[in-house]
Amino acid sequence: MIKLIVLDVDGCLSDGSLIYTSDGVELKAFNVKDGLGISTWIKMGNEAAIITGKNSKMVTRRAKELGIKHCFQGVKDKERVLKELISSLELKNYEVAAIGDDLNDYAMLKLVGKSFTPSDGVDNIKEIVNCVLSRKGGDGAVREMIDMIVEQNDQKDDFLGVWL
Numbered sequence: 657m658i659k660l661i662v663l664d665v666d667g668c669l670s671d672g673s674l675i676y677t678s679d680g681v682e683l684k685a686f687n688v689k690d691g692l693g694i695s696t697w698i699k700m701g702n703e704a705a706i707i708t709g710k711n712s713k714m715v716t717r718r719a720k721e722l723g724i725k726h727c728f729q730g731v732k733d734k735e736r737v738l739k740e741l742i743s744s745l746e747l748k749n750y751e752v753a754a755i756g757d758d759l760n761d762y763a764m765l766k767l768v769g770k771s772f773t774p775s776d777g778v779d780n781i782k783e784i785v786n787c788v789l790s791r792k793g794g795d796g797a798v799r800e801m802i803d804m805i806v807e808q809n810d811q812k813d814d815f816l817g818v819w820l
Contacts, residue, residue, distance in 0.1 A: 658770060658805045659751045661697060662738060663798060665708040665715055667757035668774060671794030684714045685794060691722055693799035696818045698723045700811065705741055707734045709760050735763035755801050757781060757793055770808075772801045 666672045669690060675683040698704055705726035706719055712729065719727040728737050734756075742752060750769035754761070757777035762784065765771040771785040774797035782788050787804065791797040806815045 657751065657809050658702075658753045660703040660705065660742070660745060660747055660753070661694075661802065661805065662705045662707055662741075662752060662754035662764065662768065663694075664734075664754075664756040664758075664761050665706060665712070666710060667777070667793040668755045669706075669718070669794065669798055671792065672757070673794075682712060682714065684712065684718075686718055687794055687796050687799070689796045690798040691718075693802040694722045694724065696815055697802055697806075699818045700814050703745060703747075705738075707731055707737055707741075707764065709734070733763075734761060735767055738764050738767055753801065753805055755789075755798060770805065772797075772804075 663669055669686055670684045694704055704724045706715060706724055707728045708715060709731055715729060726741055731737050742749060749767055752768040753770035754765055754768045755772040756765050757773050759780060761781060765785055772787045772789055773781045773785045774789050774791060774793040776792045789797045789800045791800045806812055
C-alpha cells in the first residue's frame, strides 16, 4: 500500500514553463484538480512531499496551501533526500510513489515502489517508470496518479468520503 507520494514541481505540478515578470519575479501555474487530489490524499492520513531542484516562494506557498509538510527545494540529489525522508517516516521504499519528468528525477523514480511520469515526460524517464500517465505535467497528471493509487490502495470510498 502506498503511504507517501513524492512530487516534482516543474513539469509535473506545473507545465514546466518558467515565466518571469519584468521585475524578475517568477510565476508558476498550478492545476486545481491536482491540488484537490493532494489535499484529499493528506486529509485521508497519508503523506505527501515535494522534492524539487529549484527554489521558489511560489512552491513554498502552494505546499502550505495544500498541507504538504515535507517540502525540499534546491535539491541536487533527490535520491539522497528521498532516502532520508523514507527513513524518518519509517516507511519502506515499496510504500512510496513518485512522479517526475526529467533526468534529475531518474534515481528518485528508480528508488520507489510506484513511479509515474506525465505524458510529456522525457523518453529516458518513460522507459523506467511503472506508468506513463495520459495527462501532461501541470494539466492534471498528479491527480491522475493519485486517483490510480487510491484505486490500487482500495481507498476510493475514503477518498470520496472526505468530501461527501
